[in-house]
Amino acid sequence: MRAPVPTQVQPSSPLQGGARCGDCPIRYRAVCAQCEGDELALLERMKFYRSFEAGQPIVWEGDRMDFVASVVSGVATLTRTLEDGRAQMVGLLLPSDFLGRPGRDTAAYNATAATGVVLCCFRRGPFDQLMQRIPHLAHRLLEMTLDELDAAREWMLLLGRKTAREKIASFIAIIARRQAASQKRRPAGRIVLELPLTREAMAAYLGLTIETVSRQMTALRRDGIIEIVGKRGVTLTDYARLIAESGGTGDDGATA
Amino acid sequence: MRAPVPTQVQPSSPLQGGARCGDCPIRYRAVCAQCEGDELALLERMKFYRSFEAGQPIVWEGDRMDFVASVVSGVATLTRTLEDGRAQMVGLLLPSDFLGRPGRDTAAYNATAATGVVLCCFRRGPFDQLMQRIPHLAHRLLEMTLDELDAAREWMLLLGRKTAREKIASFIAIIARRQAASQKRRPAGRIVLELPLTREAMAAYLGLTIETVSRQMTALRRDGIIEIVGKRGVTLTDYARLIAESGGTGDDGATA
DNA sequence: CGCCCGATTGACTTGGATCAAACCGAGTGG
């Protein structure tokens, strides 16, 4: 995994119809995971893809939102903003995560592509109807929402009680854990990874300023916990040492 | 609403069978809201009540949890703790809110009764089966979970970006809004209310220390935004002024 | 080459934490 984050600079255009669901990389993790046969066929017929380049907005808080979607590849962020501009990230959407709320027609958050992003979209009205007709869909979405709620609560613990250093360590640990999971390994020892967020986005995620993020990154480097490669590259000298700096309770916390 | 918080010192015992669901105060807001006739009868047959006095633990993180429940009356809190003891509240359960996760047999959080609490409980196994059989149940739970997720995200914004004064003002505003809602009014002008949490619990909720909570309460009093009555009593001189101190974006945020 | 944007570093300020005393009201028992 040394390749740079796939910055998917696709021509933000059709790709329509695209691949068969059977070949989809998130086939068994997304909202459609439990659907088979007819059910999957229904979804397959109505799905359409949309791509976004890194940095592009996906939807803006308050905008009408006539679709829901699964993240196929890339990373998107959800942020909430106070009138005076203070912004807090409230969701980090990774491949297979779900964007949008069935039954709600207005976006509650700003969604932005942090890297290149490909979404598998469904028009909201028809999707809402499918939710009624296909219990598998509703069940899977419930499961995913409960997972996100758990992750959000883990995140609240981080925001409310961890120090800046612990926050940074926790964040890097989350990325490391997720990367390991996507390769069906368990994280350990020396790990090379690529952060999917800029310093600014990290600050928004962690409830810090960009300067503090930067300082703590260098502090962790000075202390030999990590090595910093370019803007996005980080190498852990030892996963366990990083965890020791994270303040604990990092059971998962990957999603939401 | 001047009466002290109903401290429901019930003999933490049976109450078994109790009232008919038809008379239940949370009949149309809890997880059972959309159930009628046969479905409701099934639930009615298997439900049982449990009561807890203020301060009592309900379940502890890691404990086996063989039931799920709706809060009938009172207020319960969910907290998450770091090894070294730092604690953050991650959920505030009000009447009609749901406790426990279908399909999970171990508590993920410490749940504590903040006031006297009455729970309407279901054994987890049978409830899980009902979830499969009664789509209304699953749909309602999904809806409630999505609401909690929204509330959790609002809370993350508070934890990550608001000042101590804004946090306190936001918290009081949430309580005021909820109280108004329970009386089907919209909050405005002068409002008398009773906080359902101690200073310590407020601090845990807001990611502050008890001293800072106390100081900011007195500061708001000095500035004429609130009056403080006893340990738990607060009177807003003007709801709008309080909101102006809260840093905004307080659309709801009541639950979770 | 020079610009631009994200990241880093430094100097200084400050909001909230920490440590340490009181305070206050509701029991409780002499």
Place this chain on the structure above:
DNA sequence: CCACTCGGTTTGATCCAAGTCAATCGGGCG
């Protein structure tokens, strides 16, 4: 009836982690 205790709360003095303001760096690109 009053002294004592006890839990929750308030207040004060001091400290320090993180924020703010400002300058600089460094790589990619026109």
